[in-house]
Amino acid sequence: MIVIENAAVATVDASDTYHPDGHVVVGDDGRIVATGAGPATEWAGPAAGGNDIRRVDGRGCLITPGLVNTHHHLYQWATRGLALDDTLFGWLTTLYPIWGRLDAGIVGASAGAGLGRLALSGCTLSMDHHYVFPRDGGDVLEAEIEAARRIGLRFHPTRGSMDLSRKDGGLPPDNIVETTDEALAATERAIDRWHDPSPGAMLQIAVAPCSPFSVTTRLMREAAELARRKGVRLHTHLAETDDEEDFCRKHFNCTPVEYAESVGWLGDDVWLAHGVHLDDEAIAKLGATGTGVAHCPSSNARLGAGMARVRELLNHGVPVGLGVDGAASQEVSHLGAELRQALYTARLRGGPTAMAAREALRLGTMGGARCLGRQDHLGSLEPGKLADLVVWRLDGLAHEGIDDKLAALVFGPPAPVELSLVGGAPIVERGELVHADAETLQRDAEVAHRRILS
């Protein structure tokens, strides 16, 4: 058992219960036993059955649910810092030929660095959207799954795909796409091999054709059918830029959301990356169908794509999570920092009342759990839920004087992680990874970077 006391606790339960001085108790089964105000008096003595109790003094800290990352491309760690002043389409056109040299070694090293960085930034559950499968690149999906196991994160990689290349009117070059049949067959194999449907799953697979300008209509339709036949979730990029909207109007004679609807891609088993360029009708459709949005405010800013209408999405009941997006379109790759970026972006659009600190935290936790379909077991600190939680240290110089710990976390600079648990097991302690060595991850990522650019 683990008893954490003397800390502020933001539960993110349905009524946003917050204890300025409270406790969280984690059971041997990796689930939360109790949360509350004051000390954990019921667990003051030895544990029943003679098991050890680990006691953590959380003075100066805030306990929150672990952050959930709802959009990422881990392989992009190998190509950070390139095409720095481009739009999405310009950036992609520069990077596609480099990504054609990806292999399992590069993806594994990039995923190790990306997931290590995420863990140190308060993330306990991440998805990954991998859609580049060079013919002789080896098993890249297996490589990133191994990396997640090494770090200890809960992981939802998606089997992505592209089958619409330049010769057929798409954006990617011919050598980095698969055929439609290859993509569908490999996606089904990935689900059969890796997907764990159990409530406490550490590994789940989703189906994720890349975007309207890199995927055929047939692949979109049949990917949705496959996912529903298998009972897994669906993810894709949608409504990220004006260029994409122009592409959809030209090729499909409709908006991106109308296109998604026409191919069976609206529903409560779907979450869409970005959702920046949405009109009122599109937002109402997402709300009515329960379709989720992975909000990636830093990536949208880096590519100058625009600001998502998050306040309106929330007002329509759309599940909204946060994503760091790939490390090549957002070099910070810090999920904790995305809380503030989301709050800032909402306020730049809608003024100082457009988003509160507790709402930003909700996006980063329960909102993400809803996008990934894990809301019944993750996303809040409540008895019976999986003990994925973060103890943030907020008593250093950087946060000095901000008495409200939740305000310190969201408004202040990125906070160090004192302790992070996944299913009750520590993955970060005192700002260091428990199972991996950050210097080794960095060295391996450097080799991968040099190799893909050579």
Ligand SMILES: [Zn+2]
């Ligand atoms: Zn993306």
